[in-house]
Amino acid sequence: MPEYVLPPVVLLGPGVSSAVGREVAALGCRKVLAVSDKFLVEMGLVARIQDHLKAAGVDSLVFSGVNPDPTTGNVASGIKVLKEGGCDGVVSIGGGSALDCGKTIAYIGAAFPDDPVEAVKTVPRAARSLPFVAIPTTAGTGSEATQFVVITDPVAKEKMVIINRNLMPRLALDDPELTVTMPPKMTAATGMDALAHAVEAYVSPNASPLSDALALKAITLIGRHLRQxxxxxxxxxxxxxxxxxxxxxxxxxxxxxxxxxxxxxxxxGARYHVHHGVCCSLLLPAVCAFNLSVVPERYAEIAAALGCNIRGLSTEAAAREAVAAIAALRRDLKLPERLSEVGAREEDLVSLAEEALRDRCAPTNPRQGTREEVVGIYRAVL
Ligand SMILES: [Fe+2]
Structure with missing residues (x-):
């Protein structure tokens, strides 16, 4: 039975981030923690958001200690600032890392745990999140629309995927003006992350009429706009x-x-410190090729959404067009095509595959592989 989980309010369009004060005040917050990274603080973007908040009578504190792959320690430090400052909400400004870190601070921090690092690992089910507002500055992770976060455990060198409805943002301000300064490399990597989300959702065994509609439209828009x-x-x-x-x-x-x-x-990503979007882009065509035989009609529809001419082709041939189109897009975006370019080695593949098969995202792949088969996917890209 499908279960539909969507964020309650999303404002999308050039300039919408300036509504943050009015919108956060409407959530009943009086003092929020602004979670971001040092770069966006130096650029003055965080101060601009704080000015909007202040104009609406909302105080704010800044926590800018978010790593590119946010860690349990980042979350714990943020919770400390939240707690000491008496904040009653969290506003994240940044890419997926700032959003995931802020979501986790708002949720885990709501319970004021004695040991926040341990709390992130165990995820208290009963806790409710403080109001969380997402202001993305990249166009890729879609974190403002999800109950997912990825937090790195630096001790185990593992990325933990946490899935919990309490992580859903209360509000998202999707302002494309904030993405114009993204360098081309980042535009490419984050855009391919978004494509991976849409393609994987479309071929998932848990796909539903809702996720199909969302995913197919996302694929069409990416095919139309990412190169430009x-x-x-x-x-x-x-x-x-x-x-x-x-x-x-x-x-x-x-x-x-x-x-x-x-x-x-x-x-x-956890092992070689490679950007998440680059990792997804490296793997996307090979994983599509692995899945193709079990859901060819789905990949044929993806090919059509990407603008491929599939008229007269068999379903299998049309499905292969999707893989070719994704590889061509990746080439045009000048992204790496081999794992060896990011430091991976043959002797690492077995342990990578073992970890991949333990990952919380593995069960929703349409074709389940053995360890050797997953090694084979990595090796095909090595
Ligand atoms: Fe992703």
């Missing part, structure tokens, strides 16, 4: 299209889950 956002970063039409797409893709996988691209990307 990459070559001309200030094209607001392309940036708005990608902001729409990544939100739809996030909402799609929030309901259908993702699969082996993500299960296999997590250990890669």
């Amino acid at each position: 956002a990459f070559v001309q970063g200030d094209d607001m039409n392309a940036r708005t299209g990608m902001m729409e797409a990544q939100f739809l893709a996030g909402a799609a996988f929030n309901n259908a889950g993702v699969g082996y691209v993500h299960a296999m990307a997590h250990p890669l």
Whole structure:
């Protein structure tokens, strides 16, 4: 039976982030923790958001200690600031890392645990989150639409995927103006992450009419806008299209889950410190090729959504067009195509595969593989 989980309010369009004060005040918050990274603080973006909050009578404190892959320690430090400052809400400004860290601070921090690191690992089921507001500055993770976070345990060198409805943001302000300064490399990587969300949700055994609609539209928009956002970063039409797409893709996988691209990307990212979007982009065509035989009609529909001419082709041939189109997009975006380019070695593949098969995203891949088969996928990309 499908279970539909969507964020209650999303405002999307150029300039919507300036509504943050009014919207946060409407949630009943008086003092919020602004969670971001040092770069966005230095750029002045966080101060701008604080000004909007202040104008609406909402105080704020800043926590800028978010790592590119947020850790249990980042969450614990944020909770300390939240607790000492007496904050009653959290506003994250940034990419997936700031959003995931802020979501976890708002949820775990609501219970004021004595040991926040341990609390992140055990995830108290009964706790309720403080109001959380997401202001993404990249167009990829869709974290503002999901009950998922990925937090790295630096001791075990593992990425923990936490899935919990209490992690759902109360409000998202998806402002494409905030993404125009993203460099092309980041635009490419985050855009391919969004494509991986949509493709994996579309072929998931948990797909539903809702996730299908969201995923297919996301794929269409990515096919239409990602190359342009990459070559001309200030094209607001392309940036708005990608902001729409990544939100739809996030909402799609929030309901259908993702699969082996993500299960296999997590250990890669944790081990070699490679950007999550680059990891997904490296694996996406190979995982599609592995899955193709079990859901060819789904991949044929993905090919059509990406704009491929599949008229007259068999379902299998049309499905293969999807893999070719994704590989061509990746080439145009000048992203790496081999795992060896990011430091992976043959002798690491077995342990990577073992970790991938333990990942919480693995069960929603449409074709379940053995350890050797997953090693084979990694090896095909090595
Ligand atoms: Fe992702």
